[in-house]
Amino acid sequence: GAGVSQSPSNKVTEKGKDVELRCDPISGHTALYWYRQRLGQGLEFLIYFQGNSAPDKSGLPSDRFSAERTGESVSTLTIQRTQQEDSAVYLCASSLAPILASTGELFFGEGSRLTVL
Amino acid sequence: AQSVTQLGSHVSVSEGALVLLRCNYSSSVPPYLFWYVQYPNQGLQLLLKYTSAATLVKGINGFEAEFKKSETSFHLTKPSAHMRDAAEYFCAVRFLSGNTPLVFGKGTRLSVIA
Numbered sequence: 001g002a003g004v005s006q007s008p009s010n011k012v013t014e015k016g017k018d019v020e021l022r023c024d025p026i027s028g029h030t031a032l033y034w035y036r037q038r039l040g041q042g043l044e045f046l047i048y049f050q051g052n053s054a055p056d057k058s059g060l061p062s063d064r065f066s067a068e069r070t071g072e073s074v075s076t077l078t079i080q081r082t083q084q085e086d087s088a089v090y091l092c093a094s095s096l097a098p099i100l101a102s103t104g105e106l107f108f109g110e111g112s113r114l115t116v117l
Numbered sequence: 118a119q120s121v122t123q124l125g126s127h128v129s130v131s132e133g134a135l136v137l138l139r140c141n142y143s144s145s146v147p148p149y150l151f152w153y154v155q156y157p158n159q160g161l162q163l164l165l166k167y168t169s170a171a172t173l174v175k176g177i178n179g180f181e182a183e184f185k186k187s188e189t190s191f192h193l194t195k196p197s198a199h200m201r202d203a204a205e206y207f208c209a210v211r212f213l214s215g216n217t218p219l220v221f222g223k224g225t226r227l228s229v230i231a
Contacts, residue, residue, distance in 0.1 A: 003160075004160070007131070014119035033218055033219075036163070040126070040219040041223055041224075042123075042207065042222050042224055043161075043207065043209075043219075045218050045219075048218050056218075071201060075186035087132070093161075093162070100193065103149050103166060103211070105151065105163055105166060106161075106163075106218075106219060107163075108153075108160035108161040108162070109160050110158070110159055110160040114147040
């Protein structure tokens with residue numbers, strides 16, 4: 001597609017429920033990133049996918065968080081048993097090349113705003 | 118430890134006044150540096166980047182930033198603020214030691230007063 005597409009744009013859920021957030025990167029971009037943006041905070045790195053390599057999961061805050069990506073296409077971020085502190089905007093980004101082969105410029109989607117009641 | 122700091126969570130300027138948003142990083146190796154802008158209800162958009170070429174970098178919408186190694190800074194400036202510049206601005210750093218993604222500052226919200 002022309003840009004990074006994320007869905008849903010807004011999600012309100014009850015504490016304890018599971019949620020899935022979807023990201024469709026720019027066509028041809030091999031690298032995909034998930035960041036979390038909590039109110040008043042910067043962007044917090046969650047996970048990074050590069051082609052068929054094992055993802056870098058070093059930023060995932062707990063085992064309730066997981067993400068998958070099929071090849072170089074869509075990615076899904078899953079949060080199980082949501083807590084109120086999970087409320088944030090979840091941003092997906094993609095880039096044309098892997099981290100070490102690029103300057104690091106990322107192209108972002110508009111984000112999925114998650115509210116946990 | 119490698120880190121990035123944006124001084125001031127909120128900056129307010131009058132229309133036509135100078136915009137100065139501050140960013141400092143902590144690293145023994147000069148990194149790649151970026152400024153992103155986030156308009157309300159939109160994703161982040163790249164304003165400009167420094168990747169070891171010219172230290173004065175010009176970006177979109179009249180913004181520019183200067184990399185100063187001695188000060189470990191990459192402050193963002195614009196000579197004359199416009200109402201449409203009101204947004205959240207993020208400094209981001211790609212540290213070159215290791216396979217790490219961009220590290221973002223906490224952001225500075227710019228308000229422009231008519």
